[in-house]
Amino acid sequence: MNALHASLLDTPALAVALTLAAYLGGVSLFERMGRPSWCPAVLIGALFTAAGLWLLRYDFADYQRNVAWLTLLLGPATVALAVPLYQQRQHIFALWKPILCCLPLAAGLAAFYAVLIAWLLGAPPAVLASLAPKSVTAPLAMGIIEQIGGSLSLMLGGLLITGVLTTIFVSLLGRVLNITDRRLLGFALGVNGHAIGIVRAFELGPTAGAFASLGMSLTGIFTAVFLPLAWRLVA
Amino acid sequence: MMLLRGFLWLLGFQLLGHAVVELLSLPISHAMAGLLLLLAWLLVNRRLNESVATASQALLPLLAMLIMPGVVGVFFVFDEFAGHWTAIMLALVIGTFLSVLTTLWLMRRFMPSEAGSPHERDRRP
Numbered sequence: 001m002n003a004l005h006a007s008l009l010d011t012p013a014l015a016v017a018l019t020l021a022a023y024l025g026g027v028s029l030f031e032r033m034g035r036p037s038w039c040p041a042v043l044i045g046a047l048f049t050a051a052g053l054w055l056l057r058y059d060f061a062d063y064q065r066n067v068a069w070l071t072l073l074l075g076p077a078t079v080a081l082a083v084p085l086y087q088q089r090q091h092i093f094a095l096w097k098p099i100l101c102c103l104p105l106a107a108g109l110a111a112f113y114a115v116l117i118a119w120l121l122g123a124p125p126a127v128l129a130s131l132a133p134k135s136v137t138a139p140l141a142m143g144i145i146e147q148i149g150g151s152l153s154l155m156l157g158g159l160l161i162t163g164v165l166t167t168i169f170v171s172l173l174g175r176v177l178n179i180t181d182r183r184l185l186g187f188a189l190g191v192n193g194h195a196i197g198i199v200r201a202f203e204l205g206p207t208a209g210a211f212a213s214l215g216m217s218l219t220g221i222f223t224a225v226f227l228p229l230a231w232r233l234v235a
Numbered sequence: 236m237m238l239l240r241g242f243l244w245l246l247g248f249q250l251l252g253h254a255v256v257e258l259l260s261l262p263i264s265h266a267m268a269g270l271l272l273l274l275a276w277l278l279v280n281r282r283l284n285e286s287v288a289t290a291s292q293a294l295l296p297l298l299a300m301l302i303m304p305g306v307v308g309v310f311f312v313f314d315e316f317a318g319h320w321t322a323i324m325l326a327l328v329i330g331t332f333l334s335v336l337t338t339l340w341l342m343r344r345f346m347p348s349e350a351g352s353p354h355e356r357d358r359r360p
Contacts, residue, residue: 023300042299046306053307060311067304073294074301076245078266079252080291082273086283098345106338114330121322131326135334138302143264153308154316154323160306161327169335177339184346188338192331195299221271228262 009058015066018056022048037167037200043160078139085217091210092218099218104226106191107219110135111227114158125235130154132227134162137194140220147228148235163196170197182208190215241290248273 008014026045033039053063092099114131123131129150133141138159145155170188179185186208189197194216201212252268255261261268277283316323 019300019304023303026303040299042303042306045300045303046309049303049307050310060308064304064308071301071304073297075249075266075269076242076290077294077298077301078264079245079248079269079273080287080294082248082270082277083283083288083291084295085274086277089278095346098342098347101345102338102341106334106341109337110330110334113333114326117330118322118326121325123319123322123326127316127319127323131323131330134327134330138305139298140264140267140270142302142305143267146264147262151308151312151315152305153312156302156306157309157312158323158327161324162331165328165331166335169332170339173336173339177343179339179343181343181346181348184339184342187342188335191338192335221267224263224267225271232262 005057009056009062010066012066012069014056015058015063016070018052018058018063019049019067019070022046022052037196038164040160040163040196074139074142078143081137081139081217081220084213085221088210088214088217091214102187103191103215103218104222107135107222108226110192110219111223126150127154129231131158132231133223134158135166135192135194135219136223137216137220140224144224144227148231159194160196163193166193166197167200170200183211186211187215190217191219194220237286237289238293241284241286241288242294244284244287245269245273245290245294248276 023042023045025048026043027041029044030036030039030041052058053060111132111134114134115128118128118131126149129145129148131154132148132150133144133155136144136159138156141155141159142152145152166189170185170193174180174185174188182205185204186201189201189208190212191197193200198209198212198216202209249266249269251272252270253265255272256263256265256268273287
């Protein structure tokens, strides 16, 4: 029995099956809860995975090693992000001026504010590096973490929290500042709240959704290109 | 076959990105370089290859599932970052509040008004 348990834990098939089952379970519970914006499906799936690991007495490091067979797909999936960006090129060409004025500043400050606050509160460099890509879409943020160091898990946790907070703050501040332009609200959702912001933006309408995707892609690319460079100069 | 051909294209760009990053020792990830190279290639060609479109349509919806194993790690780092959670939460909450405020303010300042743009206003749901 023990030998069977050990050999099952040793095969990538179990790690992949556990991941797929937990993800599908997470998505279905998410749908049943009425798609709450405060609790992304991937978070529910991660809870199910953690519960599965605990039940199976599966060491997290072993799980990570075996599930790498599946997450290998993250590479080509990240490259594939070029396709939606290419399809949005007419938005970019039409609005290159405001985008050029706002995007570098907005994306830069999204990273800067959080790092500054954490630094003032005495957080160590590993925490600062994990917080810096907090507004970048997860696959690109994982590439940034490879470059600047920091904890992958802490970074992804911060990313989810940032996405949820963004949907709350954009609704709140949009009302306070009396902004009704769907392009602005969508862009702010995508720049700050990556994929979670996009989901919220599509609830506001297709224009908001398109601008959110645009904001997310450009923020991701800008941050992935310049953050490691800036980090090298400062550190 | 279309899917496989597209998948091979994406892997090819990822490997090309890998080679460029390593040769020039650039501070970006291999996949990110692959993304930029594919984007440049699409912009130069001005045409989206059907197989690349098929493969990206198949892969992009999987992104959330592919990052999930990393998210699971959050539940295993509570002790590692004990003592820093207040700083982390304050940085996330205040930092996100400030960056949303800045983005909205900047965009309102620089974005031409909706009437002057070619985009139609969304109908209210």
